Amino acid sequence: MLCRITMHAENDIILPFSYNHMIQGLLYRFINEKNFSHFLHDVGYGQSRVYKLFCFSSIFERPLRIDKTKKLFIFPPDITLFVSSVENDFFQYVFHSLLQCDLYLGKNPVKVQEIRMIPQIPTKKMVVKTYSPITIYSTLIDTEGRRKTYFFHPKEKGFSDKIAKNVIHKYEAYYGHVPEHSDFSISPIGKMRENVLSYKGFIIKGYTGKFMLRGNPELIDLALCSGVGGKNAQGFGLVIDDKTEVM
Numbered sequence: 323m324l325c326r327i328t329m330h331a332e333n334d335i336i337l338p339f340s341y342n343h344m345i346q347g348l349l350y351r352f353i354n355e356k357n358f359s360h361f362l363h364d365v366g367y368g369q370s371r372v373y374k375l376f377c378f379s380s381i382f383e384r385p386l387r388i389d390k391t392k393k394l395f396i397f398p399p400d401i402t403l404f405v406s407s408v409e410n411d412f413f414q415y416v417f418h419s420l421l422q423c424d425l426y427l428g429k430n431p432v433k434v435q436e437i438r439m440i441p442q443i444p445t446k447k448m449v450v451k452t453y454s455p456i457t458i459y460s461t462l463i464d465t466e467g468r469r470k471t472y473f474f475h476p477k478e479k480g481f482s483d484k485i486a487k488n489v490i491h492k493y494e495a496y497y498g499h500v501p502e503h504s505d506f507s508i509s510p511i512g513k514m515r516e517n518v519l520s521y522k523g524f525i526i527k528g529y530t531g532k533f534m535l536r537g538n539p540e541l542i543d544l545a546l547c548s549g550v551g552g553k554n555a556q557g558f559g560l561v562i563d564d565k566t567e568v569m
Contacts, residue, residue, distance in 0.1 A: 323547055324406045324440045325413060326568060329425070329432040334386060335397040337428050340520040342557035344428045345378055345403065349416055368495025375496060376407035377549030377560045379453035382569075400435070404453050404568070406560055408496060408547045413439075442563050444543040447536050450550075450561035455517040455528025457558045458484045458551040473527040476510035486537075488552065489545050496544070506537035508550065521556050528558055535561075 337344065366372040382402035385395040407413060425432050458481060459473045474481040486506040493501050511532040519526050528551075535542050549559035562568060 323408070323410060323413065324404060324442055324562065326436075326438045326440055327403045327405060328435045328437075329401050329403070329427070330435045331399045331401075331427075331430050331432045333430075334399060335401060335427065335430045335432070337381075337395050337397065337430070339393045339395065341381075341395070341428065342519065342521055345557060346555065348425065348427060349376075349378065349405070366495075368491070371491050371495060373492050373495050373548065374555035375409070375492065375548040376405070376412055377454070377547075377554040378406075378557050379404040379560045380455075380557065382453070401432075402569070404440075404560060404562065406547050406549065408544065440562075440566060440568060442543075442546050442566055444539040444546060446539055446542075447534070448542065449511065449532055449534055449564040450546070451532050451564045452530040452559075452561050454557050454560045455519070455526075455530050456485075456533070456551045456561070457526055457528035457553055458488065459527075460484070476508075476514050476529050476531070476533070482508050485551050489541050489548075489550075492548055493541060493544055496548075501538060501541060503538040504541070506541045506545075507535070509534045509536075521553070526553060526556075526558065528553075532564060533561065 366374050381397055382404070383398055383400070385397050387396040388394070389396065425434065456476070457473060459471050460480075462470045462472050464470050474484060485508050489506055490501060490504055511534055514529045514531045517528045517530055519528065535545065546561065546563070548554055550561050551559040553559070
């Protein structure tokens with residue numbers, strides 16, 4: 323399930339370069355059902371591997387200005403976010419609060435102008451566009467015993483292999499069994515843009531562009547709803563069918 327949220331402020335919206343945690347916090351804060359909020363924030367889906375199974379985009383609009391000295395984006399007063407989730411309850415609980423409460427995105431008071439659900443129909447082969455960077459990684463140990471995070475580039479074989487394993491694990495966590503057909507692959511189309519972001523002090527490298535998804539439509543649907551790759555609940559890996567009209 324995918325939705326588009328448009329917000330309005332009286333003035334330009336000023337946010338730090340690393341604003342993902344502010345959007346995540348806003349979504350968590352306004353889940354108005356305590357049991358579901360606790361489950362999503364503290365428990366999640368699965369046992370040995372735990373997933374939140376929701377994702378959100380970067381702000382769709384380009385900044386009006388960038389203050390490199392203060393590391394700030396200055397966005398226009400009207401902004402758009404996309405949010406996806408495997409659970410309809412997620413939207414029910416969040417949206418009820420978003421429409422009734424005073425909202426702050428960082429220090430910026432905002433109001434929700436519109437919430438619109440956007441249907442997506444998964445197929446065995448589809449082109450998607452990133453609305454937040456895709457990241458997938460492995461944790462390695464160097465020769466001195468220090469942990470190091472290695473982020474895969476979309477043109478490396480490990481990129482598709484790791485993402486395929488990730489979506490299968492998400493399927494198992496959500497449905498409680500392995501998929502009947504586990505074929506899934508992702509490949510880049512054209513030029514990729516590298517994005518290096520900080521989330522609560524941790525550096526995360528991801529990539530934006532267009533990708534081809536192939537495989538079991540059930541797995542592709544899960545990837546569309548929960549996000550592609552890792553760190554989805556931190557605002558990474560939201561993709562949308564390139565043929566879908568979103569604005």
